[in-house]
Amino acid sequence: MQSELIIAIDGGGIRGIIPLLILQEIESKSIVSLKAYDPNWWGTSTGALISAAINVQEKVNYPIAIQNVLDLYEFRSASAINPQGSSIPARALMQLIQANFSQFEVKDFPKLNLVASNALNLNPVIFNAYNSCQLSDAILASCAYPGIFPSVRINGVDYVDGYFKAKNPSLLAVNSALSEGKKPIVISIGTGDLHIKDEIEKYNITINDQLLNLHETGAIFYYRLNPVLSKSVDAMQNVTAKNIYNLRKDTMSFLQQSENQIQNILKTIEAELR
16 A cells, blocks of 8 residues: 655644644654655644645745744744734734735645635535635635634635644544555644643544554554643733743753654654655
């Protein structure tokens, strides 16, 4: 069975800093850039924004592309959320996404898969080359958390954040790969193990356990990288300098403890895809 590399990134607002730092670390440890393996990207909410932002920089090497997105999160987040001191995150996010993605359609990037939710039943919907629309609309839909951002209408259907039933889009990615007769190598990157475990988090844990079981049976390769939030906070919209610093600190501590796991990921990729 042919293997394929999948990079799946959770939702989590400003906590998107975490997967960006993890991607930087994996890329720096790899002898060959992850770009050479032509990964399938899956993202929900902030993970959708990150995945799309890396894909639209298709002529840029991954280290630079990742750093460009990290700069957006770390150095522009406060002004984006609070322009001129006014807290209007929906308008700021829309301006950011329209400025950077409105000239593209999702089908322009055949390896990109963005997850939103049908607003009526919250079931996940995947925007990709087979279900395309304007890229900016797909990202906005995936990020449209009720109460913070308005729903997004695409082809007569209203969509909201994919966070509800697919915060971790890895299961959707695995099912897609298996349906095509491929054995997925999944790098599943979280946005922090939260202090408070609500129903969404509990469901996310169930999904993770299910995927780990598939890994143990040899049906897939599944590696979950998700730091505990020790210094930083759960809130998706906390863009204070202190919290951004603490997100970085929690992630760097996690990476120090995850050296062996990262090496195992890279060994699997090299063995299966070289």
